[in-house]
Amino acid sequence: MTGLVLRNLSANGLLAFGFANPWLLCGLALGSIPIVIHLLSRRAYRETDWAAMRFLLEAARKNSRRMRLEQLILLAVRTLILLLAALAFAEPLVEAVSPQARPRTLLHRLIVVDSSFSMGARMEAGTRFDRAKSVARQIVADSQPGDAVSILRIAGHTSPGVIREPAFEQDVVLPEIDRLQLTDEPGDLAPALAEAVEILADSRAPRTKEVIFLSDFQRLTWGGDTSAKSDVPALFRKIGEKAKIVLIGVGDGRTDNVAVTSLAAVDPIVLPDRPARLRAAVRNFGTVPLPAVRCELYADNYLVAFKPVDLPAREETVVEFPYEFRRSGEHAVEVRLPADRLAADNRRWLSVPVTDQIRVLVVNGHEGGRPAENASHYVRTVLAPSTARESWSGATQPKVINEADLTAEDLSKFDCVFLCNIALVTRTEADLLQAYAEAGGGIVFALGDRVKPANYNAVLYRDGKGVLPAMLEGPIGNARDPVHGGYTFDASDLSHPIVAPFRGNPGAGLDRVVTLEYMQAKLTAGSPSRVALKFSSGDPAIIERPVGRGRSVLLTISADVSWSTWPVHPTFPPMIHETVRYAAEGRWHQRQYLVGEPLSCTLTGRESGITVAIKLPDGSEQTIRPLVGENRTDINFAATIHPGIYDMALESPPEAARPQASTSSGPVKSASAVRHEFYAVNVDPRESDLEMVDENTLRTSTLAGVPYDRRSDWSHESRELGASEPATSGLSRWLLVAMLALLLVEPLLAWNFRQGFVVLCSLAVAGLGFLLLPGHPRYAAVFAVLLGGGLLAVAGIRWWRGVQSPRSKVQDRDR
């Protein structure tokens, strides 16, 4: 407060009174202007002769006292207008010295309730969320008439707005607080803060603002890096500029919690009647080790295995369950821990599609005179190695076609497309492959002497946007001139899944494969491609990259014997199988989601006309309308609000029904028209860490430079004035409003004092009503408008009658 302040004005010293712009008080002298004008006007008058003097004298005699009073009131109104203007510009400030004399300031409170699932942690009495709701109710109950309340929630994907409009009635707010529900999402501050900034800009609410956060102040939510795209400190700064920030902790400070933080199948493709390894990670977030915690494995809702697990404090323990699925199709797997204080993270689900076949489309790019001279010969042989005595009964089922037939094939029937020494790829073929990979298909490119690098780069690589993992630069070495001895694989780094089986197995001889010629490929910086295997020269031999939901693998060598001896080396069959499995894994890879993330599924163009229904974990069903494009059909489902298995049923129209879809090898229910896909939705494991953010992080990072008040509870004396606003801001506004009202009334008073006086009184009554009923400003405004309008209408009618009456009187007399 920079202006003049006079303290202890009253006998009890209750108020300090001052002005922000005391020099503008000089304007009070303007109040003398109407008086001076009045005095001058008593001398400045017109003169006229008058015949009907006796009536004038009589009227003046009878009404002199009334006229004097009217003149005084009019003079007072005119003087008051100028005085109010001068006072308003001087911005009077009244600051309470004692609580009893504190001026009543209306508040707009924004209650932000943390609804992330960590708030579900049980305490001695109820959960943290129950306590947050209780405190919220208490805050609302402590509100005074005229205070406004808005409610927001902190969640992940759920909209933060609960009551966006400032609500003035407790009857509206309390039921909404009761209806607030805990979510299974992690907390994300940014959306709630952005919403709060918008709400604080609402001019209809009282100007003094408080934003009260009710949270457990978990490290994940309040650590300052929850939302990388949003600047949480900047949003807090914006809020701090307009409101007082109050942080009320509703947690008990305990961090003990055990959670299943991950669950996955170790093998990329799970086959029936073969042991699949299911790996779960269990973390003890507490400070006390927990011995022999029972960890249960459920398959299709049946308990199939359990293990006692020792969980050291603050450490993660991996638990692996071998399990054999008896049939192909969709399976739901769940790992469950005993109930603890936070139940939401004790269960974790996994969708395991079990397939009995891996269908591979092998595209032959070179037709030789003999079968062994075909480019696809060795690939096809290792994928289905049947002999004259025994036919192949393995999972991989190759189908060999000529490169000219690629566009005629329905790729959606295959899990992997293996391209062998294709010379040129057309734009149509490239688009087809691109859509196939994005929908989850796997593509393996094996090169050879026929490959035109320029064509591959232009059509398939497309500066990193296409399906080819790397740009081809040209052949290295010369297979026709094997003088230099060739190149070998570099077996020093076998961390990639494709070559992982050779890890720790030097006897396999991977480093002894001789390659006389290969295509040099170049990876650009920032590319998502990874090198799985290198040559001894340092150039990549196997490169892979994700494409949409699918994967693409590039072998820079040939899959026949034209460039190397690898196809006849013992390492070739396992390497090809691993490559195909890895590439085809995309079909099943994107079945795991976090709560709030939309489920998405892309089908190829021939799926048009499909209807999709989804069964939620709570047993309810919803129908989804697919988004049908030119070559693809996108299915999106956003309401993943609870963890569990989401069963998506895709029903093709009868005419489009196929024997079995390749995206899933699930059971066929009716005439092959319906297929199911299971999707597992789990909670974000980071939210399971109940450790609170430390004060230093809050002060230096999340709320850097923003003043805030952190408390452990709500109390009545919490009603304080916002620091960002002086105690009596708004007084000037009311003075100006009063001045405007008087400005409106003054001409009416001068024209017709009686009616003007009635309007003045009605405005005064409306103003009193506004002050006494602050919670109902609209009613007071409507009352004032109706009263004023009615009186003006009456005045108008009377004026019109007055205009009409002399004429009619004369006409009556003449008649």
Add this chain to the structure above:
Amino acid sequence: MDDYRKYFDPQTLAKLAGLDLKARLIVEGYLTGLHKSPYSGFSVEFAEHREYSPGDDVRYVDWKVYGKSDRFYLKRFEEETNFACHILLDASASMAYRSRGAAVSKLEYAEYVAAAVAHLVVRQQDAVGLATFNTTVTKFLRPSSQPGHLKELVHVMEQTVPAGETALGPIFHDLAERIRKRGLVIILSDLFDDPAGLMSGLKHFRHRRHDVSVLQIIDPAEQDFPFDEPTRFRGLEQLVEQTAEPRSLRRAYQREFEDFLREVRTRCGDLRMDYSLVRTDHPLDVALRAFLTRRMQRVGRT
């Protein structure tokens, strides 16, 4: 506006010179518009002879009687014996008032009406007299039907200067005494006087069995009080001044004024007198028609 009607407009008449011309134009206009004389029912039947005296109109000498008796006798007619019209014109200072929007003063307007009525009466060969008054009777012309008498009346009116206070009660008593012959008494005044005294005087006329018509002439400003700014009002008759805020006083003044008009009108009705309120912004035919129509009704009743 038809050609003749323009002479009903006080503003037009104010531009013309000569009250007699104005009166003639008013009457001609009025009669042309009426298409028949309002006095067509009055007969001019022969009643009696009387002996000639100097000054009488020689046109009415009965030459047949002269041939028989060698004496001059004049013919007397029925109407002449029964109808004598007395115009009482208020020439007090208050009648001089003319507001900013009015074309003529109240006195000028009253003179137009008086001259027009006189013209009409003489045109019908009836007698008309005139009395002007303020505090006292300033001029008194006995009724005569001579055309030359009309000029005398007009001349008197043109020479009248408004002055003095109105004292209607005593004046009317005085005039009632003076006008002995029963006839029509037309009072042209703003009647700004004490209603009790005024009515007392009017009663005297009725006591004399005169037929009384009252034309109260007022200025429009006196009824509308159209002032907005602070004004000092100077009395035309009384030497008093009153400074007032017209906007706050208007309602009270109008209430007083209307009460006065209502009282006058009511009392006139009680005395079976014709009463007409005329504003100086009204056309002359309104005043004439109001007066003459009532006359016709009254004659018809009697």
